[in-house]
Amino acid sequence: MTEADYKYFLTYSGVRMPLKLVEPLEATELGNRNTYFRVTHDPAGRVATVEKLVYGEVELSHQYAYRDDGSLAHARIELGDEVTEVDCDETGAPIRS
Template sequence: MTRPATTRYFTSYSGTKLPLNLVGEIDAASMNNRNTYFRGSYDASGQLVSCEKVVYGEIELRHDYHYHADGRLARAEIDDGSGDSNVIDYPA
């Protein structure tokens, strides 16, 4: 997996397709006033490589994304906190 270049924070996401579309960006200084937020890590090309829903300081949901060389989604690994990760592969 490509190491994240930046981490950004959001209030929610929109849509149903993967990768999630994080919306309502907030700055890191506002994090002390929030109980729930999404933390997105982006690679150097700006693609979302991981997304976490944080509730009261605990990670409730995590998505990890891997991409084909052309930028299309290749794999989504989804951990809903149950201990069983779901993997969705997208063919080349």
Template sequence: MADLQKYNHFYLSYSGIKLPLKLVGPLELSEIENRNTFFASIEDDQGRVTEIAKVVYNEIELHHHYRYHDDDQSLVEAVITADGETHTIQY
């Protein structure tokens, strides 16, 4: 079972193909209790998404971790874990 306590935002889905993923369809915490699939995220104090987890049947199926340049919204690194494999993209 996924530990979702560290996540502070929840969404229905995402749009686009560029990283970081653009999450859409905000959900309240109470709305995820009966959902089979949703996305959970963490934002930093600048409003940038630093982690995304795709949750399917209470298990994390996909995980993204993003690092940004200190002074803007551009990515330095994206670490993506899916199907037991981790891939790192440097920018």
């Protein structure tokens, strides 16, 4: 990834995945921020990765996989050393086991 591949945001809204990022930031605005979100999109324009950066270090990471119809199929969430894998039903809702 190059810096040009990333979009930056101040925060997100909602609780469903994929996270809905709000309050876009320009790369030039990051120097004054301790915390922000760095996002990539897949070729179809869907959110592929979300990373929460705190003091320049990735604190939280989401990686998303989608079905051919565009619905969320799977999410991998990393918080420190803890990894959570979440499979989703055809509506994109987490499947509870």
